[in-house]
Amino acid sequence: MSAQSNYRDVFDATAHPDARKAWLPRMKIAAIEQFEALGFPTTRDEDWHFTSVSPIAERTFKPVRPSPSTLTAADLAPFTYGQSDWHLLVFVNGHYEPALSSFAQLDVDAQVMTFSEAFKEAPELLAERLGTLAPRTQAFTALNTAFMADGVVIRVPVDIALEAPVHILHLTDAHATNASQHPRTLVIAERGAQVTLVESFATIGGGTYFTNHVAEVIVGDGARVDHYKVQREGGAAYHVGTTQATQGRDSIYHSFSFATGAQLSRTNVYAKLLGENCEVRLNGLYALEEAQHADHQTFVEHIAPSCSSREVYKGILDGTSHGVFNGKVFVHPEAQKTDGKQTNKALLLSEGARVDSKPQLEIFADDVKCTHGATVGRLDDMALFYMKSRGIGADRARALLTYAFAAEVLELIELEPLKVALEALLFERFIPPDAA
Amino acid sequence: MLKIDNLTANVADKQILKGISLAVNPGEVHAIMGPNGSGKSTLAQVIAGHPGYEVTGGTVTFEGQDLLDMDAEVRAQAGIFLAFQYPVEIPGVSNAYFLRAAYNEIRKARGEEEVDPMEFLDVMTEKLKIVEMTEEMLQRSVNAGFSGGEKKRNEILQMAVLEPTLAILDETDSGLDIDALRIVAEGVNKLKRPDRSTIVVTHYQRLLNYIVPDYVHVLAQGRIIRSGGKELALELEERGYDWLLDTAGASA
Known part of the structure; x- marks a missing residue:
């Protein structure tokens, strides 16, 4: 059956x-x-x-x-x-x-x-x-x-x-x-x-x-x-x-x-x-560990002209976790003067973590501005060295940079108490207690 | 304090430093000058422990300890500070948090008590004056969106907070207008003490009008080709580097 x-x-x-x-x-x-x-x-x-x-x-x-x-x-x-x-x-x-x-x-x-x-x-x-x-x-x-x-x-x-x-x-x-x-x-x-x-x-x-x-x-x-x-x-x-x-x-x-x-x-x-003239922002953050799997799909359908869409999605992946991001933007022929921007970044903390990122732009109007960018990477070596050169140990520098990667997107939250609560959650998650 | 003996270093299998020897005593200011690509910045980064450079020979000791055997953070905790030519932006970490984290690490290494955010704010009030910065700068992310001048002032602010015994300024004058240059240089001078030494890495003599060196060394093609007093810097300003390079070439 x-x-x-x-x-x-x-x-x-x-x-x-x-x-x-x-x-x-x-x-x-x-x-x-x-x-x-x-x-x-x-x-x-x-x-x-x-x-x-x-x-x-x-x-x-x-x-x-x-x-x-x-x-x-x-x-x-x-x-x-x-x-x-x-x-x-x-x-x-x-x-x-x-x-x-x-x-x-x-x-x-x-x-x-x-x-x-x-x-x-x-x-x-x-x-x-x-x-x-x-x-x-x-x-x-x-x-x-x-x-x-x-x-x-x-x-x-x-x-x-x-x-x-x-x-x-x-x-x-x-x-x-x-x-x-x-x-x-x-x-x-x-x-x-x-x-x-x-x-x-x-x-x-x-x-x-x-x-x-x-x-x-x-x-x-x-x-x-x-x-x-x-x-x-x-x-x-x-x-x-x-x-x-x-x-x-x-x-x-x-x-x-x-x-x-x-x-x-x-x-x-x-x-x-x-x-006409709408504004949409679709932002997000996910943090995975062990064998977790998280798939995010966004779809912005520009039907009317002169609208703007902004998207920032970030993921932090540890263990053998798997993240998926699929960001679709569809611009109809009537949706002239569309202004769309999509950014998708993933940070891999382990060898076993994996991310599949698929931006998908379909544009049928000619007078539009649409961009997308996707990066998948590890912590920046220069930033790590910079922190270490100030006396901050390697483990803690990594923890701080991981938190910073997440905190940057939380900045987009306009509801202050929620932002503060989520920052605290991630701080606790990524920064070892003796480092607070 | 710092003793470098016949130091050689590579980056990506290319030899950049070809036998550098240099001794810096407490209280001294040494200027390292030289044309682009001479190895000045490499020397600064190797002393600070940048992992991208491979030391292939020679020794470096700092206050009697083998510096090359230490990780970058241990060198910082021992009292070495590098003001970066290109300070790194770290969006998401506030300047205040970053500075306090570093300050507490250094204090821990010295066997001193860590400070809480309120105590640290008191420390900062004094330090901010040294580089004419406002408290507002502390709430911003580290270097993120800072102008060139703000980044360099932020480097000197970090130096003021961490109070290193050996400060290395890597092209701190590059990209600064005259006012920012004055603020940065005065900041460095205010931090001078008989037990603290400074190495100023620069292409131009300009900064040395403000931070007056005891010794000037000219680096070219990975070697120190001439050492002298502060008058050497003035001579270089007048005559450029070519006459020295020709002399060095002829003697090689």
């Missing part, structure tokens, strides 16, 4: 209590059918050439059943970046935990709520917008749509700036072992609205589990969305995540992806520039 029909069986055996919203079961049934037709991608698919998902496909991860969480606010502390005045929505094993969540004062008319709440209070939001962006041709997205249990919807009305960032924290614990969670996020920033969203994934003693996340982000005309993703899943976890953003004219979308977790992960960040 094929991997996808296993999931069909699981789907059929799952109750769908939200049947009262008739459109939702219809969408889910369509999604599982689509998933069955697509099947899991293989390395014969161009987009998955360097990443085999067979460890995920070979087993059937069932969604975690809701069970009362034993976690307390204190357990969350390592994952909240020291911020108590953000909107915090906590999910444990894919299920919303109201007792652990907290909300800042909310502007009039803005909505930050779970899907379950939205069905009661603003059902039209989901009915109209959910699933309109997520790529329909991707098996993992279809699987998410079929199995999503709950999610978060954020709507910021015209010309409103949501002051407090929204943090969606997905935690797993031992209950998630051998199970899956399919978190879903929908962001609607209306004309001139502004919002900052942080999505974090972490584990507290979780074993092998599978996170399959989808985020849809609608950035209206003149709106701005800052979107951070922090993937610190457990070392035995599998993580697949896809973010799809669409941008109206004069809008700004900034995405930052930070990934240190999971034994196998794939992170997709896609942006469609639909209106």
Whole structure:
């Protein structure tokens, strides 16, 4: 029996209590059918050439059943970046935990709520917008749509700036072992609205589990969305995540992806520039060790003219880890005056580490400026000598330069508390304690 | 303090230093001059322990110890400092962190207590004045985006913090305008002490108007072809290097 029909069986055996919203079961049934037709991608698919998902496909991860969480606010502390005045929505094993969540004062008319709440209070939001962006041709997205249990919807009305960032924290614990969670996020920033969203994934003693996340982000005309993703899943976890953003004219979308977790992960960040004069930044940092595998794919689709895209992705690879970066930029014939720049750098700390980097520019307009650069290397000998010539020992000089390589890209994070927290994480990781 | 005896060194199998002998005593300022490609910078880098050069013969001792047997960081901890001709940019590490890390390594090597960031800031307040730099420079990444003059001042700032017994300035004057040159030279002079020595590597006499040498050595084709007092530098300024090279060539 094929991997996808296993999931069909699981789907059929799952109750769908939200049947009262008739459109939702219809969408889910369509999604599982689509998933069955697509099947899991293989390395014969161009987009998955360097990443085999067979460890995920070979087993059937069932969604975690809701069970009362034993976690307390204190357990969350390592994952909240020291911020108590953000909107915090906590999910444990894919299920919303109201007792652990907290909300800042909310502007009039803005909505930050779970899907379950939205069905009661603003059902039209989901009915109209959910699933309109997520790529329909991707098996993992279809699987998410079929199995999503709950999610978060954020709507910021015209010309409103949501002051407090929204943090969606997905935690797993031992209950998630051998199970899956399919978190879903929908962001609607209306004309001139502004919002900052942080999505974090972490584990507290979780074993092998599978996170399959989808985020849809609608950035209206003149709106701005800052979107951070922090993937610190457990070392035995599998993580697949896809973010799809669409941008109206004069809008700004900034995405930052930070990934240190999971034994196998794939992170997709896609942006469609639909209106003129948009700005998109897709930045990221991953740090891998042992046998970890992390694949990042970005896709910027320049549809309207006079938009700019900027991408900086960096990776640090140790052990026998394997990193993959595929940065696609597609410039449609109408997208004149496109200004695109992509940089991808990887630092290999060991002989056994490997990175495959594939920039992919397809340009069908003639008046554009698009550049890309990729480097794969080891620590700079001159910089090492410079540090040593100041009395800093070889091991520590290497540690500092490794940290510096990472810190340079963290500088691009505009949400200061998050930047500071991630710097601290990497500092601890790369700099030996006696050297602090 | 420093004793170099018949030193030979290669880079990528090409011999650059062909038998250098030089003795520097405490408190002395030695200038090493010479045309491009003479081996001046190589000599500076070999003393500092650059791994790209292969020492093929001769000895170098520093305060009685075999310098060639030490790693670069051990040489620095022993009191040797090289101000780089091309200071390296290190984006992602703040100048303050870098300086404190180096300062504490040197203190540890001297058996002194390490300092915390607040104590270090006090140390820095004094040192910054020496090179007319502001605290803002400490928060920037090491040399990243610095102008040529800022980089050279940053080198002298590091020297002021680490207080070496032997400072080697490798073409510190190159690319400096007259104001930056004055600041850098005055910084070096303020750090002078009877127990500290300086080797100034330069192509031009200009810097030596500010940092007055006790001895001037002319390096050409990997050898010291002439040594003298500070008046030798003035003579070179007037006559260029060719007359010396001709003399050396004739005597070879």
